[in-house]
Amino acid sequence: ETGVTQSPTHLIKTRGQQVTLRCSSQSGHNTVSWYQQALGQGPQFIFQYYREEENGRGNFPPRFSGLQFPNYSSELNVNALELDDSALYLCASSRGGDRSLYEQYFGPGTRLTVT
């Protein structure tokens, strides 16, 4: 099995710009969740995708959007970047639509810095 991969590993953007982060799920997994982790905090749920459909969303504004592709890879898009968007962005894949019941496989994360 190949693990969960994310790209890029690090990214620096300017306030107001747009960014796209990518995640490749572990082989055989049809569910992906995205999390934002600010420094010193636990990850916060952004949204999840199950078989290419958004299947749940946390308390994040609409400028955070996503996609899941037929091969179950995924993108997180953030428009109109704000300084507070600086964080580690993690994706996690699993089997099944209810991630809480399945083991989570996390990617290494993308460190986004907004200046």
Added chain:
Amino acid sequence: KNEVEQSPQNLTAQEGEFITINCSYSVGISALHWLQQHPGGGIVSLFMLSSGKKKHGRLIATINIQEKHSSLHITASHPRDSAVYICAVGGSQGNLIFGKGTKLSVKP
């Protein structure tokens, strides 16, 4: 009050010590996860449990559903155990709700 509370926030131990990290939650859950995060960000799933006790090597996780409490124990701790340990529970949307983590440092 956070839905998932961990204690302690920081823990320093000497190599060989027995370590306990606690997690309390206020929501109904289907499963509780213990995760390990190393500097740089990578997160590894250690345990997923919904009742009783699980053991993997020197790690033991227990859960008491009635008391909404779980513990992670590390026996014979080693400097390579130094990491952030995070407790997470299933949310209403099937997502994970994370605690803030416990930063463990094991000194040789």
